[in-house]
Amino acid sequence: MANANTTSPIAEDDIPDEPIPAMQQLLDNPFLLLFIGIAMPTVLYIIWGVMEIVGIPIAK
Amino acid sequence: MAVNRMFRICPSTGLSYHEPAEKLIRWNAVAGVVSLLVGGILALLIILTRWQAVHLLPPDWFYLVLTVHGLDMLVFWIIFFEIAVLYFCASTLLRCRLAAPRWAWTAFVLMVAGALINNYSVFRGDSSVMFTSYAPMGAHPTFYLGLILFAVGALIGCFVFFGTLVLAKNEKTYRGSVPLVTFGAVTAAIIAVFTIASGAIILIPTFLWSVGLVDHIDSLMYRTVWWAFGHSAQQVNVAAHVSVWYAIAAIVFNAKPMSEKVSRTAFLLYILFLQLASAHHLLADPGLTSNWKIFNTSYAMYLAVLASMVHGLTVPGSIEVAQREKGFNNGLFEWLRRAPWGNPCFSALFISLIGFGFLGGISGVMMGTEQLNLIIHNTIYVPGHFHATVVIGTTLAFMGLTYFLIPTLFRRELMFPGLAKWQPYVFGLGMCGFSLFMMGAGTLGVPRRHWDMSFAGNPLGYEFPGMAYLMMALMAICGLAAIVGGAMYLLITVGSVFLGKKIETPGFAYVRAKDGVAPTTRPVEVAFETHGTNIGTAGFAAPGTFVLAMVFLVAFVLYYFVNWKYLSTVWPLS
Amino acid sequence: MSAIQSPANRVWWKQPLDRVEGSWIAIAFVWCLVMFFMMPYWHVYGKQNLSNEAYRTTPEMFSGKTQAMVDKYKVREETDLKIPVVHPPAGSDVYLIARLWQWWPMLELEEGKTYRLHLSSMDWLHGFSLQPENINIEVHPNYEHVVTLTPTRAGTYSIICNEYCGINHHTMASRLYVVKPK
Ligand code: HEM
Ligand SMILES: [Cu+2]
Ligand SMILES: [Cu+2]
Numbered sequence: 014m015a016n017a018n019t020t021s022p023i024a025e026d027d028i029p030d031e032p033i034p035a036m037q038q039l040l041d042n043p044f045l046l047l048f049i050g051i052a053m054p055t056v057l058y059i060i061w062g063v064m065e066i067v068g069i070p071i072a073k
Numbered sequence: 074m075a076v077n078r079m080f081r082i083c084p085s086t087g088l089s090y091h092e093p094a095e096k097l098i099r100w101n102a103v104a105g106v107v108s109l110l111v112g113g114i115l116a117l118l119i120i121l122t123r124w125q126a127v128h129l130l131p132p133d134w135f136y137l138v139l140t141v142h143g144l145d146m147l148v149f150w151i152i153f154f155e156i157a158v159l160y161f162c163a164s165t166l167l168r169c170r171l172a173a174p175r176w177a178w179t180a181f182v183l184m185v186a187g188a189l190i191n192n193y194s195v196f197r198g199d200s201s202v203m204f205t206s207y208a209p210m211g212a213h214p215t216f217y218l219g220l221i222l223f224a225v226g227a228l229i230g231c232f233v234f235f236g237t238l239v240l241a242k243n244e245k246t247y248r249g250s251v252p253l254v255t256f257g258a259v260t261a262a263i264i265a266v267f268t269i270a271s272g273a274i275i276l277i278p279t280f281l282w283s284v285g286l287v288d289h290i291d292s293l294m295y296r297t298v299w300w301a302f303g304h305s306a307q308q309v310n311v312a313a314h315v316s317v318w319y320a321i322a323a324i325v326f327n328a329k330p331m332s333e334k335v336s337r338t339a340f341l342l343y344i345l346f347l348q349l350a351s352a353h354h355l356l357a358d359p360g361l362t363s364n365w366k367i368f369n370t371s372y373a374m375y376l377a378v379l380a381s382m383v384h385g386l387t388v389p390g391s392i393e394v395a396q397r398e399k400g401f402n403n404g405l406f407e408w409l410r411r412a413p414w415g416n417p418c419f420s421a422l423f424i425s426l427i428g429f430g431f432l433g434g435i436s437g438v439m440m441g442t443e444q445l446n447l448i449i450h451n452t453i454y455v456p457g458h459f460h461a462t463v464v465i466g467t468t469l470a471f472m473g474l475t476y477f478l479i480p481t482l483f484r485r486e487l488m489f490p491g492l493a494k495w496q497p498y499v500f501g502l503g504m505c506g507f508s509l510f511m512m513g514a515g516t517l518g519v520p521r522r523h524w525d526m527s528f529a530g531n532p533l534g535y536e537f538p539g540m541a542y543l544m545m546a547l548m549a550i551c552g553l554a555a556i557v558g559g560a561m562y563l564l565i566t567v568g569s570v571f572l573g574k575k576i577e578t579p580g581f582a583y584v585r586a587k588d589g590v591a592p593t594t595r596p597v598e599v600a601f602e603t604h605g606t607n608i609g610t611a612g613f614a615a616p617g618t619f620v621l622a623m624v625f626l627v628a629f630v631l632y633y634f635v636n637w638k639y640l641s642t643v644w645p646l647s
Numbered sequence: 648m649s650a651i652q653s654p655a656n657r658v659w660w661k662q663p664l665d666r667v668e669g670s671w672i673a674i675a676f677v678w679c680l681v682m683f684f685m686m687p688y689w690h691v692y693g694k695q696n697l698s699n700e701a702y703r704t705t706p707e708m709f710s711g712k713t714q715a716m717v718d719k720y721k722v723r724e725e726t727d728l729k730i731p732v733v734h735p736p737a738g739s740d741v742y743l744i745a746r747l748w749q750w751w752p753m754l755e756l757e758e759g760k761t762y763r764l765h766l767s768s769m770d771w772l773h774g775f776s777l778q779p780e781n782i783n784i785e786v787h788p789n790y791e792h793v794v795t796l797t798p799t800r801a802g803t804y805s806i807i808c809n810e811y812c813g814i815n816h817h818t819m820a821s822r823l824y825v826v827k828p829k
Contacts, residue, residue: 030657031657031658033657033658033660034658034660034661036338036660037250037658037659037660039341040250040256040337040338040341040660041250041251043235043238043259043263044235046259046260046263046341046344047235047263047266049344049345050260050263050264050266050267050344050345050348051263051266051267051270053344053345053346053348053349054267054301054305054348054349054351055267057349057368057369057373058301058348058349058351058352058369059271059274059297059298059301061365061369062297062352062355062361062365062369063294063297063298065360065361065362065365066291066293066294066297066360066361069360069701069702069703069790070702070703071702071703071704072702072703072704072708072709072791073702132814132815132817133814136811136814136816166651166652201814203811207771207772207810207811209770209771209788210771210772210812210813247653248653249653249654249656249657250653250654250659251653252650252651252652252653252654253650253651253654254650254651291789292771292772292787292788292789292790293787293790296772296785319650319651320650320651322650323649323650323651323652324651327649328649328650329649329650330650331665331667331668332659332662332664332665332668333654333656333659333660333662334659334660334662334664335664335665335668335672336650355785356697357697357783357784357785358785358787359701359766359785359787359790359791359792360701360787360790360792362699363686363690363696363697363699367683367686367687371682371683371686374679374680374683375679375680375682375683376679378679378682379672379675379676379679382671382675383668383671383672383675386667386668386671387668390667390668391650438682442682442685442686443686443689443696443697444686444689444693444695444696444697447695447697447782447783447784448781448782448783449781449783450774450783450784450785450809451774451776451783451785451809451810452776452781452783452809516781517779517781518776518778518779518781520774520776520807520808520809521809522809522811522816523809523811523816523817524816524817525817525818526817528807528817528818528820531818531820532726532727533726533805533820533821533822534805534820535778535805535807535820537778538779612666613666613667614665614666614667615667616667618667619667619670619671622671626674626675626678629678630678633682637685637689640693640695641693641694641695643695643780643781643782644695644777644780644782644796644797644798644799645694645695645761645796645797645799646694646695646696646697646698646782646794646795646796646797647694647696647698647795647796
């Protein structure tokens with residue numbers, strides 16, 4: 014691994030960039046992932062589950 | 074306050090440690106190991122009680138000790154160590170300074186305080202409610218308070234992790250994408266945030282109820298939301314130990330992921346679906362419909378199981394490829410025979426992988442099936458399953474990682490290297506037997522969390538078959554072996570960290586870095602390496618792993634259908 | 648680059664799938680689908696499914712209904728605690744109370760007949776665990792779970808509690824009799 018003293022930012026080389034595919038962009042974005050990782054179980058597990066519990070009929 | 078930008082580079086691994094991050098990783102790991110020590114001593118008392126021939130503790134102590142064992146092991150040991158892993162994956166692997174070390178210390182202090190307060194409440198004697206603390210059975214308010222403080226601390230730790238990712242990106246300490254192991258840690262941290270949020274939703278009202286400010290906690294609501302916390306916490310462990318597997322494969326073999334795309338997509342499936350499996354715990358409960366149960370318990374069509382099966386292939390697969398490229402290319406299994414079986418990092422990884430897959434994975438999917446759950450719910454099969462996942466899988470993987478961390482992070486030589494060679498085998502194989510016999514006893518109906526399966530003196534007691542007693546005795550004997558393995562680990566780690574020979578390197582220094590610590594090169598378009606042209610057989614780069622995977626699948630299919638067959642013989646229910 | 652370093656390729660997403668991985672993903676996915684569809688399949692063709700029928704209730708209401716059944720169908724009492732044994736008619740609604748630390752009353756059912764078993768707790772959570780059949784159901788306070796079940800073999804069965812319910816959890820056990828129809 015490289016030397017710790019050198020800190021100069023590397024000049025952006027200018028190869029024309031191939032665009033990053035959408036899936037790779039998603040996987041490189043931790044905050045988007047954080048959002049969906051919380052939204053999915055909140056909706057599908059907690060909210061759906063709580064709605065079912067609230068909807069249980071009263072015994073006769 | 075000035076930002077600390079001091080780093081040191083480990084001469085043998087090339088890893089860069091940020092000074093505050095290094096301290097935090099050490100302290101969190103040490104706090105974890107202390108919890109493991111306490112939990113382990115209690116484990117000994119528990120097995121000596123459940124071994125009916127010994128039956129050591131009286132009931133009040135048994136339930137108290139079981140409560141503390143669950144908390145100290147599952148919550149405190151694992152989460153302290155996971156916070157250490159998160160900091161390592163963000164700061165060390167990205168060569169970036171840790172964001173907000175002060176907050177990270179606050180987190181650590183809160184977690185230590187929370188763990189102590191919570192343990193205090195149980196040792197008081199009035200909070201033996203198990204770590205699940207199902208309302209309306211109530212504990213002392215400090216029980217919930219301790220857990221809440223601990224959770225707040227862990228949440229802060231997760232945000233320090235995310236903050237470090239942002240810093241690393243801004244300061245360009247890495248280019249392109251984060252390493253796969255860090256991505257796995259991102260997965261773990263995401264699941265952890267959901268876990269802790271669910272914990273807050275349920276534990277805060279329960280705390281208020283325990284001090285009299287809320288007058289009713291619904292038992293079904295409690296179980297539903299509590300398990301969004303309790304089970305998701307186990308999924309944090311899965312994501313964390315899978316990352317550790319990849320890390321150990323990289324460290325020991327310099328293994329490259331077979332494909333970044335496949336491994337990362339598998340982690341994405343974890344992020345999306347793993348947490349739904351909290352429904353495993355509610356399959357025998359009234360009021361939640363089969364639609365909800367089937368959808369959630371199957372992680373939406375077993376997509377997270379698919380992800381685990383993928384990791385289970387790609388970790389050994391990447392090792393196989395690395396080994397074959399080194400020249401161990403003969404036959405199906407030369408790569409495995411010639412693996413460093415005496416290196417505890419590797420043997421821990423391998424036993425963790427196989428034990429987690431074959432014992433923990435298969436049993437977990439079986440009992441997480443809506444109908445099959447009926448024949449094992451709350452039997453001792455359940456702890457049998459999760460000792461295979463969380464002990465053989467997570468704990469053993471973490472143990473393997475420690476053997477790597479002691480020289481590089483603590484800069485101490487490993488004490489008792491001869492003992493360390495054997496430790497993963499004693500602990501791992503002991504635990505495999507322990508889990509298997511527990512599952513056997515559970516199949517015979519032996520309940521979990523139960524002081525006396527003989528119902529002594531009870532005119533209505535049930536007489537378990539002799540086989541069940543035999544299983545419990547064998548469980549205890551294997552458990553003793555595992556405890557010996559655990560004690561070996563504690564001896565080696567505690568010994569090395571506090572008394573081990575310091576590793577002195579000439580010219581050792583912390584050096585100041587301005588932005589990143591190292592210039593990073595921009596990843597370029599290189600030709601993808603194609604495996605399988607010069608190694609392996611029939612276009613399969615890792616044929617040995619593929620064969621192992623097929624063996625796994627056959628075991629899985631057989632065991633799964635054997636249980637359906639068994640279910641079909643019990644009383645019809647609808 | 649190894650797994651602890653950033654990927655060497657800028658666009659790693661385009662790496663073609665390896666044959667080992669591709670085959671395994673396909674096989675594993677098929678197996679996942681099989682496991683998923685087993686559950687709905689068993690709802691249609693299998694005989695052991697946990698009922699979805701549940702109601703919100705109260706301990707008073709539930710013990711009232713149980714008491715009414717006991718008054719009508721009690722056949723004898725057992726043990727020093729004089730726990731009533733009831734023999735309700737085949738096909739009827741039967742009630743079982745879980746409470747600290749007892750199942751009440753004892754049921755006597757007929758082999759091959761179907762009953763609607765109502766389960767509820769008076770206090771904390773309990774675990775209905777029928778042995779040696781090994782059928783296990785969670786019992787909640789304030790919820791009434793109605794399970795339709797058909798005992799298939801005559802004999803004396805045990806109901807133990809397998810949800811931890813406090814210091815005497817391990818003493819909570821009872822019987823269930825299954826007799827040949829007369
Ligand atoms: C040598 C090591 C260990 C032994 C011999 C052991 C033994 C046991 C036994 C006998 C039980 C009680 C089962 C019952 O009666 O219900 C138990 C429960 C449990 N163990 Fe362990 N254990 C060990 C390590 C661990 C570790 C490392 C973890 C977590 C990472 C762990 C987590 C748990 C949990 C969560 C419970 C459940 C407690 C409850 O039911 O509330 N154990 N263990
Ligand atoms: Cu009970
Ligand atoms: Cu109980």
